[in-house]
Amino acid sequence: MKNAVIENLAERLYQALCQSKPIEPLTDSEAGLSVEDAYAIQRALIHRRVSAGEKIIGKKIGVTSDPVMEMLKVNQPDFGMLTDHMVINQGSAVDIAKLIQPKAEGELAFVLKRDLQGPGVTTADVLRATDGVMACFEIVDSRICDWRIKIQDTVADNASCGLFVLGDQMVRPNELDLRLLGMVMEKNGRVVGTGAGAATMGSPVTAVAWLANTLGRLGISLQAGEVILSGALSAMVPVARGDQLRMAIQGVGDCSVRFE
16 A cells, blocks of 8 residues: 555544544445554654653454454454553543443453564563553544444554553562453443453463564564553443543453543
């Protein structure tokens, strides 16, 4: 795909983000759009955000469950970048007017104390490099109208990342079997989702190793101090103004957020 087309599509996504107005799927106008093209668009989108003053502070993994892979007709996850403008403090309110069509996912976040440079990163390497894990909400938000996404659309749109909220506790991962950790999510006091660590690629540690190795082949490392969102532990939950969400992960802690 020509660079001018990549830049044009990135600008469309950036304006959709800035104006909180969705656009039609990129794959509607660009039938030949490949996943590789989509990552090039994502890089151009992130470049715009960084040039406007944002700072990359981590990465996220998406499409980690079999049902979502089947829906998007892919056999591996995708990834996006996290910036400091995406962080919401635990218990704080999200201004829903700045989002388009948000949904919440309960996840396990990894905070790194050492760099991870793939390829060749193992799950043992991930555990050694991790300072701690935390309960986390990812507020996903597609800039594509009505969530009519193919894998190329969501990859280009920074893996549909919106905001994220970290809990206020961090625990060492080697004290837990992350595959077996149970999660419960509540919306307005009612349980709306349950899951376990094994829901994301069999283990959140496996997901982070996949990310380190995938990025490593592109010459990108996971860096000490970064936050890595390892993937949803249950289905996405739509949210609206007035909703209050809380999630708890066994042995790790809880996380809460409200929407105004």
